[in-house]
Amino acid sequence: MSEVAYLNPGKREQTKVANRQAILDAAREVFGELGYDTATVRDIIRRTGLAAGTFYNYYRSKEEVFAALADDGARRFAPILKGLRGKGYSFEDFVHSAISAYFGFIAEEQRTWIERRPAGEPHPHVHGETPEMAAVFAEIRDALAEDIAERRKGAPFADPDYMAAACIAIARDVGEKMLERRPVDTKGAADFAVAMILGGLKGLPKTVDSGAQD
């Protein structure tokens, strides 16, 4: 039976990959526009032009496609972030690089799904954050939290959990604001966010000299 297989499965394989990608793209858009809860599987497949059942040939559920999207983003971003750590960078450099990488990533991400969108549509934009962005964001948070914890060892310092939360908050919201503007100026936004973060850390009690300026 297996010998009777067709020798050229190319076209089939091609559309299979293309469909998988189409679903992923549609899902990114839909999650970005409607948010995870509001988005339905139907919303996703409707946008692909595929049949309802086809979705389930690729993903078993809404949850799974969401996870796949997050994985995809994290996988693409992880190497970038990894390159920034342990290289003897100062904390300032690390923050700057990480923020820049993050802003670059989300700008690119958004660009791809905005371009494909038909112009006339309403565009609700409930949340504006795809699972991919969320995943990348989580990566950043972990890296930052870890870095803060490590670097502050032995020194008197403010609550590291709050510190990480605050830094991350700045990165996220300034990033979001950045995406709303045209043209999207990643460098300007990154400069701002980095300055704000480093300044803020410096302003914390008992961390002025031993801590943030490291």
Place this chain on the structure above:
Amino acid sequence: MSEVAYLNPGKREQTKVANRQAILDAAREVFGELGYDTATVRDIIRRTGLAAGTFYNYYRSKEEVFAALADDGARRFAPILKGLRGKGYSFEDFVHSAISAYFGFIAEEQRTWIERRPAGEPHPHVHGETPEMAAVFAEIRDALAEDIAERRKGAPFADPDYMAAACIAIARDVGEKMLERRPVDTKGAADFAVAMILGGLKGLPKTVDSGAQD
């Protein structure tokens, strides 16, 4: 049917107000526990003991009760915030007062709907943020943005929109972290957030001398 006499007209009036409030209370709890999307109108009215249809005598939709909740919060918080402005406070004082008021408000808010919850239940805690908190938060954001814009008139300064976004981001996320801890330490969290905000603003290019230190 039209001759059905109410037994106590006075009570009826009372009931109208009480029902409206009961629905609002239930909605606050439900939105806090399940989040807007997951929460259903049924969840809300079930908790009031009222009938399904009664909900629609007071609010036309889930969306409307959500808005009403937000209004309610904003209305209660607005005076507090208003009291802080134009009183000749320095920017530092203003920030400190506003953050403190916000943290106090959300801590109290959370306390009320946590206390009422039966002890044995699972407690999903999906989002943790009621529309009221969100509304109050928006108030803060506007006040801060306005204040920043005013105070910086004529001076070279960083992007005020980013500035507001960053300050607000810190307030929100540190506030959220605060709510996760026991006991809830509003003062500690506020001190941290204020220091981070003021320090951050100081760190911004071209605002060091003319701006944030005011």
Place this chain on the structure above:
Amino acid sequence: MSEVAYLNPGKREQTKVANRQAILDAAREVFGELGYDTATVRDIIRRTGLAAGTFYNYYRSKEEVFAALADDGARRFAPILKGLRGKGYSFEDFVHSAISAYFGFIAEEQRTWIERRPAGEPHPHVHGETPEMAAVFAEIRDALAEDIAERRKGAPFADPDYMAAACIAIARDVGEKMLERRPVDTKGAADFAVAMILGGLKGLPKTVDSGAQD
């Protein structure tokens, strides 16, 4: 709130009961015609003229309405059967009464749902056995098995499990055949089945003298 209830809930209560019954009747028909697996909830509600969602106001699932139907039948039949036992009846009398009661029950059961059926329809009749019949049938089986086991105590006898199975098999299939004829002659069928059962038991090895003739 509870004092403000309308004084006359009669009509509502009435239609509620009527709907519950309508669904039950429709379910009996549908299960009888299509069998449990093939039957769909939509088949059932379609026959009632109610809306799809209404079904779920009364039963939580297809399974539940099936169980309710079985319960209903068993509940109505149980007293009849119970009256026949322990009254000092001979085994012959017991069998005769039980078979007669069973045939009477299924004939009546079938009559009600056949009469209501629109004449022109195809009428697949896959199984012909409603859950109610099945439940009643199970009652009979248990009673018979128990009776056989009791009465044969101490005597050499054939396999009681096979005996019960055989008796029950006769009752079921002769009953089914009976339902296919017009007019439905319950007495004739019962006489036949009883004779066959008693004769069959007599014919079993080692039970001829001590057992079945009791």
Place this chain on the structure above:
Amino acid sequence: MSEVAYLNPGKREQTKVANRQAILDAAREVFGELGYDTATVRDIIRRTGLAAGTFYNYYRSKEEVFAALADDGARRFAPILKGLRGKGYSFEDFVHSAISAYFGFIAEEQRTWIERRPAGEPHPHVHGETPEMAAVFAEIRDALAEDIAERRKGAPFADPDYMAAACIAIARDVGEKMLERRPVDTKGAADFAVAMILGGLKGLPKTVDSGAQD
């Protein structure tokens, strides 16, 4: 694509037959395990290792493979049954032989699809009767009915339709019970069923002397 050459035309012919058989075998198992309604075409082809579409090269639908299975069983059983008839056997002998043949067949049938089953699996056993068994059973029924009708010609006797139904009912249900036991004792079960059938027929009104003892 049309130039795709099969590597071995001889094998191809073989494959055709083998596939048809593989599907039939899988179908027998699946129907036996899940019952007709619950079983899906996917269940069947999954077990063959063939592709979904291939099923439809051999059978046009689930219904058709079911019918083919029944045919298969009937075709294998028919000669056995045929050998028993018109050989001047007495009715008693005929019944005994037919029942024995039937029990032997279903025991063997069950054995083959039980043995092949992986040991660890759950084994639902919803129905326990394959279409083949059902078909063989139908053969038996027809033979019995015909025999009863023929032999009773001219004599006063009970309803032959009921007689056949009752005999067949005993055969089926005792056979089913037999399959549930370990070891499967076809002789014991056959002896029981035959005794019950012959005794039962003797017990019928007006058939005692002229009929069943023939």
Place this chain on the structure above:
DNA sequence: AATGAATGAGAGTTCATTCAT
């Protein structure tokens, strides 16, 4: 003839909302 992805009807079920009582 074999493949397996695409299809789309249809299953069970939920829920915001309406409306007769």
Place this chain on the structure above:
DNA sequence: TATGAATGAACTCTCATTCAT
């Protein structure tokens, strides 16, 4: 105005079947 059953659109997911390769 309170009630709560009725409504029906929309949801997630399954599966027999088709068809390009």
